[in-house]
Amino acid sequence: MKINFPNEIAKNNDHILTLNGGLEGKFVFNTNDCIGKGNYGKIFTGRDMYTYEEVAIKMEHITSMELFKEHRNYRIIGTGQRFHNVHGFPTIYYLGNLGLKYTAMAMELLGPSLNELFIRCGCIFSLKTVLMIADQMITRIEFMHDCKLVHRDLKPENLAIGRTQQTLPYKESMENTIYLIDLGMAKEYVDPVSGMHIPFSRQAGVFGTYQFMSANSHENIEQSRKDDLEVLGYILLFFVNGTLPWIKYLENENSMDLDKCGEMKRTISIKNLCDGLPEEFAIYFDYVRKMDFFEEPDYERLRLMFYTLYKQNEFPEDHIFDWSAEAD
Ligand SMILES: Nc1ncnc2c1ncn2[C@@H]1O[C@H](COP(=O)(O)OP(=O)(O)OP(=O)(O)O)[C@@H](O)[C@H]1O
Numbered sequence: 267m268k269i270n271f272p273n274e275i276a277k278n279n280d281h282i283l284t285l286n287g288g289l290e291g292k293f294v295f296n297t298n299d300c301i302g303k304g305n306y307g308k309i310f311t312g313r314d315m316y317t318y319e320e321v322a323i324k325m326e327h328i329t330s331m332e333l334f335k336e337h338r339n340y341r342i343i344g345t346g347q348r349f350h351n352v353h354g355f356p357t358i359y360y361l362g363n364l365g366l367k368y369t370a371m372a373m374e375l376l377g378p379s380l381n382e383l384f385i386r387c388g389c390i391f392s393l394k395t396v397l398m399i400a401d402q403m404i405t406r407i408e409f410m411h412d413c414k415l416v417h418r419d420l421k422p423e424n425l426a427i428g429r430t431q432q433t434l435p436y437k438e439s440m441e442n443t444i445y446l447i448d449l450g451m452a453k454e455y456v457d458p459v460s461g462m463h464i465p466f467s468r469q470a471g472v473f474g475t476y477q478f479m480s481a482n483s484h485e486n487i488e489q490s491r492k493d494d495l496e497v498l499g500y501i502l503l504f505f506v507n508g509t510l511p512w513i514k515y516l517e518n519e520n521s522m523d524l525d526k527c528g529e530m531k532r533t534i535s536i537k538n539l540c541d542g543l544p545e546e547f548a549i550y551f552d553y554v555r556k557m558d559f560f561e562e563p564d565y566e567r568l569r570l571m572f573y574t575l576y577k578q579n580e581f582p583e584d585h586i587f588d589w590s591a592e593a594d
Pocket residue numbers: 301302303304305306307308309322324356373374375376377378379419423424426447448450
């Protein structure tokens with residue numbers, strides 16, 4: 267089979283590719299139907315020719331091992347998901363080679379990312395929507411942590427809503443469910459052999475996305491469960507305020523000041539960080555900042571705190587997000 271990645275020139279029908287997953291499916295996709303791209307690869311819409319289900323195909327160059335790592339992490343999550351009947355992570359159908367040059371993973375097709383929806387909604391979300399996101403995301407992160415993984419790259423692009431109802435094959439609407447995707451940077455924080463928490467390290471490398479990564483990650487410090495919660499806090503602030511205090515250091519790609527960005531995350535007072543917001547945001551950051559590297563977060567306490575704020579504001583439990591009228 268001739269492989270034709272979008273960067274190369276498409277001729278005739280070279281852009282129609284088939285990923286043969288044997289008993290697991292036969293996935294056909296068109297490289298013109300790209301729905302997303304990241305640092306390592308691209309994502310296309312495709313179809314499983316056996317079930318006729320629309321799928322997403324994530325494709326990377328074979329030399330990049332990221333997709334193998336991501337697939338492994340999804341399998342860990344998938345096992346837990348089936349056992350506990352949990353939603354909010356895409357189902358993975360198949361991982362295999364595509365010719366000699368590429369690796370491709372077929373997975374459940376989702377709706378738009380929260381980044382896309384944020385832009386559609388005018389780059390700001392209401393407090394109601396932010397609190398609904400907080401509730402689901404704390405639950406997703408808790409589940410990942412229960413599976414002994416830390417995500418290490420939470421950002422609006424890696425949160426996506428499910429699709430509206432599909433008729434062929436019939437699937438219920440998941441548009442009110444926020445999915446956590448892109449587990450390529452996730453890491454086990456518990457050593458599978460010894461069962462011990464991984465050690466604290468100051469040479470772990472920088473993982474994440476500058477805008478949202480934890481203050482410690484800027485310093486090469488190993489990430490643990492507290493970092494995922496810190497990053498979630500920044501995402502919520504970004505959604506509710508439409509910006510973050512350190513954005514000014516990242517605006518120009520050629521002159522990004524990462525040191526100042528990291529320093530600001532470390533030193534900014536919680537009062538300034540959460541200025542103008544309900545005190546629950548400050549309580550959240552105060553809790554997360556005081557957490558120890560090895561500590562298990564009290565997810566229920568954080569969820570309950572935001573839920574109480576939701577009720578105090580008399581927001582209806584109607585599952586209507588700011589984008590609900592928009593999304594398809
Ligand atoms: N299953 C899916 N269904 C629909 N869209 C998806 C799916 N997976 C990914 N996408 C879209 O593609 C984008 C990039 O996907 P993903 O983050 O997995 O790629 P990546 O190469 O790992 O990115 P990065 O290098 O930024 O970490 C996402 O932001 C999302 O918009």
